Amino acid sequence: MRHIHVIGIGTGNPEHLTIQGLQALKATDAVFALDKGDAKAGLIGVRRQICDRYIEGRPYRFVEAADPERDRRPADYGVAVDDWHAARAALYEALIAEHLREDERGAFLVWGDPSLYDSTLRILERVLARGRVGFTYDVIPGITSVQALAAAHRIPLHRIGEPVRITTGRRLRDGLGQEPGATVVMLDGDPRFEGLDPDLTIHWGAYLGTPDELLVAGRLGDVAEEIRRVRAEARARHGWIMDIYLLLKPAP
Known part of the structure; x- marks a missing residue:
């Protein structure tokens, strides 16, 4: 039966790939990648760089397909995401059926780690539930942007005994709440920091682990x-940006 590796590849540095991921990649016959357009061509480029660097001495296929369009300003966020996942599931099904023979191994290279704000595993389960193409799959963890942010700033994520919350920019609009601890914010497409305590400490990073890495803290x-300015300039320069930040409340 076909087998799929879902491999976490870290935040853009080819050296983030684990030895486990490296071994799986070396046994792969086809690597699947979604093309998000010219503005984000660098994301495809990193995946190609990883494959060219680590798949040595054996032929493989790099299969690209256009990512289905997604409603970025939906009236109902949950419905819009479900529709997008359904479209992706149909696409994944077609790619696997067409480009992976029954006795071959394929791979999806996931930015960061497949467990954290990524849809690949949910979509593969939807493909299996459709019952039209069969395969097994495994998951190989990668370095998350959360880890890369802490390493870049040389900080622990939390004070002694305190919790860490991981959320999105959309959820941050509801505030941090009264609980102690740190908050890591991902997927904030337009960080405005409105309504947040100006005495919070922030550690921000973009393009983590790459030569283009940007860091601001204070x-x-x-x-x-400064973060908004640096972010806007970087996005205009590269055509895309992936960033993350940690908010820490003042010490008691």
Whole structure:
């Protein structure tokens, strides 16, 4: 039966790939990648670089397909995401059926780690539930942007005994709440920091682990505008940006 490796590849540095991921990649016959357009061509480029670097001495196929369009300003966010996942499931099914023979291994190279704000595993389960193409799959963890952010700033994620919350920019609009601890914010397409305590400490990073890495840290009230400026300039320069930040409340 066909087999799929879902491999976490870290945040853009080919050296983030684990030895386990490396061994799986070396046994892969076809690597599947979704093309998100010219603005994000660099994301495909990193995946190609990883394959060219680590799949040595054996032929493999790099299969690209256009990512289905997604409603970025939906009236109902949950419905829009479900529709997008359904379209992706149909696409994955077609790619696997057409480009992977019954006795071959395929791979999806997932930015960061497949367990954290990524849809690949849910979509593969939807493909299996459709019952039209069969395969087994395994999951190989990767370095998350959360880990890369802490390493780049040389900090622990939390104070002693305190919790860490991981959320999205959309959820951050509801505020941080009264609980102690740190908050890691991902998928914030337009960080405005409105309504947040200016005395929060922020550690921000973009393009983590790559030669283009950008870092800013300090009191939120002092560096918020700098982060927005640096972010806007970087996005205009590269055509895309992946960033993340940690918010830490003042010490008791």
